[in-house]
Amino acid sequence: MSSYAAYVGKRLAQFLLVVFIGINIAFFVTHMTPIDPIEQSISAATSFGSTSPEAIEMLRQSLRELYGLEGTLWDQYLDFWRRVLVADFGPSLSAFPAPVATLIWNALPWTAGLLLVATLIAWLFGNLLGGLAGYYRDSRLLRLAGVIAMAFHPIPYYIVAFVLLILFGYVWPVLPISGGYQMNMARGFSPEFVLSVLEHAILPGLSLVLVGVGGWFMGMRALVSNIVTEDYVTYAEYGGVDHRRILTSYVMRNALAPQVTGLAMSLGAIFNGAIITEQVFGYPGVGTLLIDAVHAGDYSLVLGVTTVSILAVSIAVLLIDLLYPLIDPRVRLA
């Protein structure tokens, strides 16, 4: 167990280093933005109504003080780390004084809910179909499924999304095309609300699954195609072991390890949000929040979303790193 403890210690140190470097890069990149949040704010406030030029300079100074943008970059850097350590990203500059953490917290459940489910469905379907297609290579039905899955895979995501939108939103208008639930519905765990959430998630979810399933399918089919030529599989077949058992216990189980790693990476990345999905389907989530923040030069909010994302991906990778040696001892030995 001592070698495993050393392994864990090494991975933990690596994790902390990755998080530290990632957040630092995020801080400096966001602060190098050519977009000035004060000018964006002034423009938003003055672009329609009456504007006194004399008042603008006064407003500019007031906002700089109010938003806490006084001081050097170094001062802001230290202040940022003080806040990160207590999970406080400060107020959003484009929705002042709302705390960044509150904005992220409001949006995150939608992103996580949609992407978690869509990623898991795509993973399950893709791997299941890919595994079957790799094993039953003569099945016409599975070949057809492979053609369909691979046909969707290279199509740009937004094309698939728009086709679904037009098909089920206009040509055969049976599904809602916007929002996370029906307007004016009371939120809670009532059957109506749950059904409404599911109904609104069908199109964005389906678009993600259709495009995502092909990648898992191809990966799994390739892995299974290799494994079925292994001696132990041939031996099992000659030995009269049931095909279903060979497929599940001998083939797919061995092929799953790299796919599980891929799943962990994908689950970590869902915290980035599916920006195009949210834009096309008007679905709530952190993707829209991030885009708005970038356009507004709201580096507090960009940093908040980015930091959550860095942490999520790093934690996912760390967990896989920690679990992998328990599944496959060769990793630890290596």
Place this chain on the structure above:
Amino acid sequence: MHILRALALASGAALVSVTAFAQGTISNLPREETIIIENPEGTVKNPGWFNYWAINAGGRSTGLQQLAMDTFWYIDPDYGIDGVWDNSLASEKPIYNDDFTEMTVKLRPGIYWSDGVEFTADDVIYTIETHMKTDGLYWSAPVQINVESVSAPDPYTVVFKLKKPNSRFHTLFTVRWNAMWMMPKHVFETAGDPHQFDFNPPVSLGPYTLHSYDPNGKWYIWQKRDDWQRTTVARFGEPGPKYAAYIDPGPPDKRVIAQLNHQLDIIHDTAPEGMFTLARESDSSHGWFPGFPYGHPDPTLPALIFNTQHEVFQDRDVRWALALLIDIKAVAMASYRGAATISAIGVPPTGTQPEYYHEPLQDWLKSFEIDTGKRKIKPYDPTVGQQIAEMLRPSMGDAIPSDPEEIARAFGRGWWKPDPEAAAELLERAGFSKRGDAWYTPDGKPFKIRITVEGEARPVMTRAGSMIAQQWRQFGIDASIDVAEGTLVTRRNSGDFETIMSWSVETWGGHPDLSFFLDSWHSEFVADPGKPQPPRNWQRWSSPELDKIIEEIRTIDFDDPRGIELGKEYVKLVAREMPTIPLMSYNVFTVMDETYWTGYPTADNPYTDPVPNWANTKYMFVKLRPHKMAQK
């Protein structure tokens, strides 16, 4: 293979279950009593925030400023429900003393907040004094610069004493899109720091009050007040819709789909192609104009703006040469697919402005000459609007008006004739030279121009900029597009551009006074190169002649007819000097669906602006009626 069968079954079941769903629009509210309107702010990040006075903290055109806010006066961008000017919370126009250092406001009695408290001078005093003592609120700066003191001799009279003469002080409280709204004293005085108070739920001074909102910022629903008679719009009748929903319907394509499905009664704006689709596919949808160009000309003037602090563009001859290289017909086609309302002069061809400026100045424009150094030319072609209409007629048929006045109203009047020969003469006089096919600056460098455009966020303006760059390139100038995307505002404010597609002219629309934008063009406000420029003189142009015009406007009453004469002097000056090349009004493709509601404002019934994020659209609600009732 059992697994495969199970998968196929599950997929089939999922597909069948889809048919069980129907596209519901709104839960627990009667659709026929609800108007659904696009809020162009999109998804509001901080949806539970209704404190408008804390700058940019939450949504503004969520219905908040249209249905729940109020202030002293409104100026309509079109012709108005009862004239262009409306005394809203005030019972009469502003009363100034002789030297414009004091303004008295008489308040309308009998107006109540939605919680039953009467609106009085106490609310005005509280609003002003809060802004005087608190920095960083929406209107803190203009109040602190202007107001010496404020007092209320009685509950319905407020007297402002000003720090210096200001004949336009009332415009702070005059709605053109928005204005300084009144705060409920009884709510805010116990709320603590006005920067930190969310004002949720808002206490309304308008005819509606908040019904519900999406914690994720996608929609807001407002309900008509039982006591709507105690609000200012009641003078014009009862608001039609019982409920008003302001929603984020998503990108332009989805707005079109939503309206085709009758799930979105008013689209705020869409692409020209979306407008054409709705005009073709839907019998119940229409724009501001019944046919081409459909869109509502906003009182905003997109232009090619020169950075006149840039060495090359300091010479008027260069600016004029570049104007004479533009074929506005091609620009109108590229930008708005022809659905543009052009303007050669520095005033948008919007609302009542053509009656004050465009029509009366036609003779002057026709006789206007510029000297190229070799000859004098008359650059104005009064028939360009007509030419655009004729160009579109073969493909658009009946959608194109045939009456010349209708054409002028829809497509604009004239513009500058493309004249490459005169442009060459002007450039040569400015010291430029042509070698081969390329033009060179007086110091021998290739003549390069970057046109900064916003990109996909504003495709119409981007396409106009691309077309102008192409036309300049054809003449031998190394012109290119510089796509700024989100950096446009910062770059425009700091003068980090050579030329930019934007607007620095915005007017009241209905009222001829030009001070709304023109005061900011005074040279006293021009920033040094690289320093942020206060809005709106993005061209950073200084002119002693213009300063004189502005200074005289400051000394006369808002309604003084002399203001129109001074406005015309401004128009003539900028036509001679060309600090910006005016192109067209900003046509907004607001599309209205008559399936549930009728009575929308249109070019034939221009009682207000239909563009629904304007606070002025509060007047639309008293004209809207359920469609079925209208048919009876």
